[in-house]
């Protein structure tokens with residue numbers, strides 16, 4: 587009998603997730619009902635959002651239940667099918683679980699992909715997936731950069747941030763990135779073509795504010811915020827009049843109490859606006875965003891990096907890299 591190895595949640599993490607919060611279990615692969623198909627998950631997307639789903643707190647998706655495998659996006663191949671439109675051997679992607687085999691239903695959140703349309707199927711978890719679309723809609727719908735404006739991005743060397751910055755450059759903005767450490771800052775300038783880079787590591791709000799002031803001497807017209815905490819606080823001090831802040835993520839606050847942003851008053855005195863957004867708000871526009879990203883990739887106008895680690899046994903240490911700044915590009919776990 588084939589067994590399904592699953593990475594399950596057994597306790598809700600308090601702070602940074604630890605090994606005792608999870609258990610690897612082997613279970614029989616479930617039987618398929620009519621309309622269902624079995625996916626052999628090849629690649630798993632490890633995203634900061636997973637940290638929120640581990641908590642028992644209201645969010646845009648229900649908390650992962652204790653005892654269940656951790657919810658993740660995957661790319662895989664259909665092993666068996668009782669669904670008319672899906673056949674064994676098809677490549678699919680979707681919201682599944684961190685396990686070797688997932689059962690999906692026709693018409694649900696797992697759908698076929700064209701593996702021949704991309705250099706690697708992993709691209710559907712990076713530039714051609716939610717990461718690329720988050721950057722695309724965050725930049726082009728929420729922020730709408732104009733030529734000559736200054737565009738500041740935090741978490742800039744990461745999966746979403748590095749693409750968002752390049753989209754800002756393509757729109758003609760002057761792009762300034764904030765990232766952790768000199769190597770990542772060098773990558774912003776050399777690999778992703780940013781105009782300036784700021785290292786936030788080890789800096790107080792005042793020190794970071796001074797560094798942002800040097801990198802963006804004319805102030806900031808748009809912010810693509812991925813980090814929150816002291817990074818957002820320092821950034822708010824540099825907003826120009828009627829600046830736009832797109833709130834994509836607050837990764838510095840995912841393993842702790844929320845920081846409590848102190849400089850929100852800057853939004854008032856600069857008549858600025860802040861707007862949170864979810865990539866899933868744009869589900870109905872995914873074909874448009876996907877086509878635009880595919881065109882940019884085909885034209886060689888976007889650089890994207892993928893950081894691939896291996897093995898379900900390695901799931902937690904790999905996931906934690908997101909919070910240690912140790913991922914260089916979209917973090918993906920290879921299962922097959």
Ligand code: NDP
Pocket residue numbers: 633634635716717720741742743744745746747764765766767770812813817833834835836837838839863864865866907908909910911912913915916917
């Ligand atoms: P990344 O590839 O950017 O990886 C996370 C990075 O965050 C790390 O490499 C690290 O970079 C930085 N980081 C981690 N902890 C801290 C900290 N305490 N302070 C400052 N920086 C930190 O991940 P993603 O591109 O997948 O996600 C980036 C952001 O986008 C996240 O906030 C995520 O929640 C959000 N997101 C939002 C979506 C939406 O629909 N709104 C969809 C997808 C992602 P460094 O070394 O520079 O510190």
